[in-house]
Amino acid sequence: MAQVHVLREGSLEYVEGSSVIRPATVTLVKYRDFDHHEKYLLVDAGSSCDTLDDLNDWLKPHNITSKDIHKIILTHNHPDHKALIRHIGSPEGAMIYGPDYTYCNCYGYEYHVRKSEGYIVPDVMLLDTPGHEGPGDRSVLVNTWEGLVGIVGDLMFNSEAYKNPESTRKQSPESRKDIISSRNMIINDYPDMVKIIPGHGPEFNVKDILKELEIIS
Numbered sequence: 504m505a506q507v508h509v510l511r512e513g514s515l516e517y518v519e520g521s522s523v524i525r526p527a528t529v530t531l532v533k534y535r536d537f538d539h540h541e542k543y544l545l546v547d548a549g550s551s552c553d554t555l556d557d558l559n560d561w562l563k564p565h566n567i568t569s570k571d572i573h574k575i576i577l578t579h580n581h582p583d584h585k586a587l588i589r590h591i592g593s594p595e596g597a598m599i600y601g602p603d604y605t606y607c608n609c610y611g612y613e614y615h616v617r618k619s620e621g622y623i624v625p626d627v628m629l630l631d632t633p634g635h636e637g638p639g640d641r642s643v644l645v646n647t648w649e650g651l652v653g654i655v656g657d658l659m660f661n662s663e664a665y666k667n668p669e670s671t672r673k674q675s676p677e678s679r680k681d682i683i684s685s686r687n688m689i690i691n692d693y694p695d696m697v698k699i700i701p702g703h704g705p706e707f708n709v710k711d712i713l714k715e716l717e718i719i720s
């Protein structure tokens with residue numbers, strides 16, 4: 504089983520009725536790879552206000568540095584989710600999986616791959632959840648001892664968006680349609696999911712919300 508740790512909780516502010524994006528959630532996943540070694544990946548890689556020193560401070564309690572990160576999964580390409588991708592990992596960089604086929608790190612190493620949906624390493628699965636930025640958006644599902652955890656990026660900014668996908672921000676009608684269908688797919692296809700880590704708010708327990716909505720008792 505893998506472990507999930509929120510390194511920095513994302514947030515969102517409302518100014519005069521519309522939302523202003525604040526830094527996005529950065530999540531660490533510790534997993535046992537196919538070679539049985541313990542490794543680390545990040546889901547989303549910092550906002551423009553973040554530095555590599557910030558990331559290393561967040562990693563300190565886990566006794567690792569940014570050089571120990573093997574992979575980065577980007578939920579989407581907006582700048583508040585990928586600011587540090589070029590600086591993470593060992594000299595050849597961390598492998599980057601995101602909506603695009605090509606990413607480049609500071610050592611000039613380029614990646615030309617977009618992994619299809621499914622398990623990327625044991626207990627960590629990529630799931631296509633188009634909507635927020637475009638058709639390439641992804642969520643990450645992680646099997647933990649606690650149960651299935653969904654790291655969903657800005658498909659859901661926060662728990663309010665889980666309850667009502669139209670609640671947080673103006674989106675084009677096409678995006679809105681995709682967001683609602685991706686959100687419903689997560690809710691319907693993964694009924695055992697215990698926790699969701701959204702892009703700009705605290706993690707939340709799915710059962711608590713379903714009770715609040717009186718969907719379950």
Ligand SMILES: [Zn+2]
Pocket residue numbers: 524527581583584657702703
């Ligand atoms: Zn964001």
